[in-house]
Amino acid sequence: MAKVSGIPSASAVETPELDPTQDPFARESIQHLVARYGSPLFIVDAQRLRQQYHRLAAALPGVDLHYALKPLPQAPVIATLRDAGAYFDLATNGEVDLVRRMGVAPERCIHTHPIKRDSDIRTALAYGVRTFVIDNPDELRKFVKFRRQVSLLIRVAFHSPDAVCDLSRKFGCEIQAVGGLLALAAQLRIKIEGLSFHVGSQAAGSSMFVEAIGVCWELMQEAGQGGQNLVTLDIGGGFPVDYLQRSTPIEEFCAPIREALKTLAPEVRIIAEPGRYIAAPAAMAVAAVMGRALRNGRWWYYLDDGLYGSYSGQVFDHMNYPVEALVPSGSTHPSVLAGPTCDGFDVINENLELPKLEVGDLILGRSMGAYTWATATDFNFFPRATVLTLDRGRLLPEDGR
Numbered sequence: 001m002a003k004v005s006g007i008p009s010a011s012a013v014e015t016p017e018l019d020p021t022q023d024p025f026a027r028e029s030i031q032h033l034v035a036r037y038g039s040p041l042f043i044v045d046a047q048r049l050r051q052q053y054h055r056l057a058a059a060l061p062g063v064d065l066h067y068a069l070k071p072l073p074q075a076p077v078i079a080t081l082r083d084a085g086a087y088f089d090l091a092t093n094g095e096v097d098l099v100r101r102m103g104v105a106p107e108r109c110i111h112t113h114p115i116k117r118d119s120d121i122r123t124a125l126a127y128g129v130r131t132f133v134i135d136n137p138d139e140l141r142k143f144v145k146f147r148r149q150v151s152l153l154i155r156v157a158f159h160s161p162d163a164v165c166d167l168s169r170k171f172g173c174e175i176q177a178v179g180g181l182l183a184l185a186a187q188l189r190i191k192i193e194g195l196s197f198h199v200g201s202q203a204a205g206s207s208m209f210v211e212a213i214g215v216c217w218e219l220m221q222e223a224g225q226g227g228q229n230l231v232t233l234d235i236g237g238g239f240p241v242d243y244l245q246r247s248t249p250i251e252e253f254c255a256p257i258r259e260a261l262k263t264l265a266p267e268v269r270i271i272a273e274p275g276r277y278i279a280a281p282a283a284m285a286v287a288a289v290m291g292r293a294l295r296n297g298r299w300w301y302y303l304d305d306g307l308y309g310s311y312s313g314q315v316f317d318h319m320n321y322p323v324e325a326l327v328p329s330g331s332t333h334p335s336v337l338a339g340p341t342c343d344g345f346d347v348i349n350e351n352l353e354l355p356k357l358e359v360g361d362l363i364l365g366r367s368m369g370a371y372t373w374a375t376a377t378d379f380n381f382f383p384r385a386t387v388l389t390l391d392r393g394r395l396l397p398e399d400g401r
């Protein structure tokens with residue numbers, strides 16, 4: 001289906017797009033939005049963003065949630081979470097520029113990329129960020145000239161082979177290296193504010209959080225005995241969501257984490273960097289069938305979105321998304337969903353049972369807010385899906401203002 005009007009104009013934004021009580025993910029809403037804006041669409045629901053944020057905040061009382069921008073860095077998303085009271089986790093100059101444009105107070109932001117260029121540090125400092133993350137001596141030395149302006153978190157690696165994305169393979173110092181980094185920081189007169197870790201994205205369970213909290217608290221106490229008062233513990237992201245498989249409800253998932261955090265001194269500030277948990281359930285991908293072919297007894301449906309687009313998360317984030325056809329239920333057939341590009345690799349799912357689809361029928365992908373559109377390309381000149389962020393019926397302006 002052709003895009004009829006592309007990115008919404010300012011005038012489109014003024015009149016409500018949907019009834020305020022209407023779920024933007026409901027069939028009628030999707031049909032209305034596709035009729036108006038064409039396909040593919042990437043529909044973001046601000047209400048779901050807020051609900052996810054508040055649900056995690058309730059499951060982790062006393063923990064300041066810094067939304068990690070990377071999974072879904074759209075301006076209206078930042079505006080929604082800013083207004084909900086979120087803090088932010090930044091990793092690049094582009095992310096710094098975005099939160100600055102959105103009027104986020106720099107004191108509400110930390111910069112958590114363990115490996116930075118001098119310009120990354122200067123850009124974040126110029127904005128007003130003061131907390132940075134390091135995990136090795138070279139990175140620590142980069143802060144000598146900024147020592148009066150910064151305080152640092154040391155990122156510790158906790159390897160989580162069970163997590164879908166084990167980030168400690170690439171970042172974080174080994175536990176035994178923390179003492180050496182603290183000693184070097186003292187020698188260089190750079191303030192270490194605390195420790196951080198990331199147990200891996202879409203964590204399989206909370207046991208690694210519990211272990212990491214325990215180890216970090218021991219390290220923090222040892223640092224205190226050595227005269228370095230570490231006042232912050234950053235427990236990272238990794239909180240899981242439902243995809244094809246259900247994850248543990250977040251209240252249950254966080255219960256052991258809450259218990260572990262109770263063992264820390266009450267004056268320790270606890271922060272977290274959730275991305276996926278807030279973003280994933282808040283967006284839906286809508287693609288249309290561009291053409292079909294019966295090949296070896298299976299219907300192949302070629303969509304206007306695929307692995308090079310919103311479904312790129314299947315490649316980079318190793319996730320598979322619940323997909324369904326927005327058609328009346330009926331008898332089903334072995335079916336394949338493929339993306340639009342000329343690459344044979346661009347196949348979303350080869351083993352689906354779907355009702356027989358016509359050109360123009362819509363395919364919905366759920367739980368698609370995290371690491372999907374953000375990693376999409378426009379390979380073959382198939383443009384990325386148009387992002388529409390709706391808040392109680394109102395279409396939020398693309399620039400978030």
Ligand SMILES: Cc1ncc(COP(=O)(O)O)c(C=O)c1O
Nearest residue numbers: 068201202237238273274275276
């Ligand atoms: C430093 C850092 N913080 C937070 C996140 C967000 O993690 P998640 O989306 O699993 O919550 C990531 C993800 O890559 C990360 O690298």
